[in-house]
Amino acid sequence: MSTDRDRLAFESSIMALQAEIANAGTHLVIDSTVREAYARQVVAMSHDLRFQVHRGKLTWKQAAVQAQETRNVIMEIMRSRSTPVGRAIAEQIKSKGKTLNELIAKKTLEQFGKNANFIALTPAQQNTVYAEIVKSAGKDSPRVSARMGKLSRAGRGLVVLSVAISAYSIAMADDKVDATKREVAITGAGIAGGIAGGALAGLACGPGAPVCVTVGAFVGGALAAFGVDFFW
């Protein structure tokens, strides 16, 4: 009897571990997918604005204004599309998009030297500044994107590992149909519990608390996986 109980406890722990691996992998895959979408969107937005200027539909000034406004909105949307953990990391520091005047000042100095004054520039030179702002709006941080690329590979690796553990458990089970249903239920619960746990921790700890939210995601995933396994 005690051996059976031990075996069930062991299997339950392995199931929860596998659900947590899937939970972590899914978090990484979601956040890196959001990042890829972000990189694509800002490039497309910048290209589109330049295209509209070349077609005469917008002036460079109008394009720069739109680029600045749209870019800040895209960043806000991407934060909200991230997992609770990803969002908490992004909100660790108070967000403050750059104003158009800040961008004009920065690009004027970069393009025309430390003593340049935007007002004193010729219209053509001012357009160069506006065009640089539009071009900049199409850039994402190469450091972040490179790191997210690595995390994406790690996340996919964890998901594959989780699937491999599930496949092994199903292959070793006497009732393969029941084992498949149980694996799907527990893994799904682990992922959903992780997202829900992270979101709840975010509400409890406030924005920009990645440690708290990560713990919440881990605990939520484990509780959900153990809970489904218990009632199975």
Add this chain to the structure above:
Amino acid sequence: MNMRLADELTIKLMEGLPGDAVPVSEIFIHGTPTGKKVSGALLAAAVQWQDKYLLFTTDDCPFEEFLGIRLLDSQFSLLDSAQIGAIYNTGTFSELKLHEPNAVSFLFIGDTTWRVELLTTPGFRLPFFSEPAGVWREFGFRRHFIVRGNPQRQPRAKLK
């Protein structure tokens, strides 16, 4: 004077790098190439401290800017580095002030005054725990400078 602005230093972005690569620039002194490279595309400021140089660089990505802090020895070899910034966020480098004998302060991100204290001998650091939020460093246990700051978190959204 232990510290001064080092206006003689400039950097020039290396050509031929892939578009999505982290930018790398060559360091120039009085317009003469040093043959040494530093991560970053634009030089926000350079400070000489003793025989070392503290460089502040950015990647020329104004909508998601990270500030690179690089400490170089007298031969422009990298001694230590850190990044300040956050994903989907940006900052503007300004208000650089020198504080004798060994510190600088500036504004960048997070509604805080950041302070970099330069160490005469490398100090111990604990990865992930020794830095304020928003400061990123390579894994390691030594540091030649300490970054201090009290960045504000994103305020909780108000319910409408």
